[in-house]
Amino acid sequence: MKLSANIWSAVVVVGMVLFSQCSPYAGKSVLHFFFDGVPENDSTSLANVETNGIPDDSTGNSNETLAFAEPEGKIHYPFGEGECASCHNEQALGTMVEPQPGLCYICHEDLAEQYSYLHGPVAGGYCSACHDPHRSANEKLLRITGDALCFHCHEAESVLGNEMHEGLEGMLCTDCHNPHGGEDKYIFQ
DSSP: OOOOHHHHHHHHHHHHHHHTOSSHHHHHHHHHHHOTTOOOOOTTTBOOEEETTEEEOTTSOBOSSOOBOOOOSEEOHHHHTTOGGGTBOTTSTTOBSSOTTHHHHTTSOOGGGTOSEEOHHHHTTOGGGTBOSSEESSGGGBSSOTHHHHTTTSOHHHHHHSGGGTTOTTOOGGGTBOSSEESSTTOBO
16 A cells, blocks of 8 residues: 555654654653644643643643653753753763763762772662662752661661670661771761
């Protein structure tokens, strides 16, 4: 079956529009225009609050389009300034310009040069296991605060049952241990 030149032209134009978008959000708006049932973007990226069927933008003004939500809490500088290309590869959406921890060390001090012993996530290059790369309600962009962050990986019963930790109720893990590294294998402060 042969398709007419008009149909091919339409396919090419639609393809160009879909694949020439600079962000996945712009591409979604094009897909929404042409197709019913395309899923909405996730709520962390877009304001999607509806009042009387009309989405509200981040300033509270109602209009016909969705607007990006204002970030709350602590904001990582590149994210807050819209400098996505500082970390994200613009040529291949979803990939980073460099893997962690090298990506983080473009701006932040290389912790491997600062400590003799590194905490496991630091040594493995998993900065984002503890720190959110965009924004957080917590200081230092931590995903979770206090001992809950430590006990996300370390078994609380085993740690607290260790005789070295007897009588330390009310203290935080970071009162004694550096979460990034130290001069001994126990990463004492």
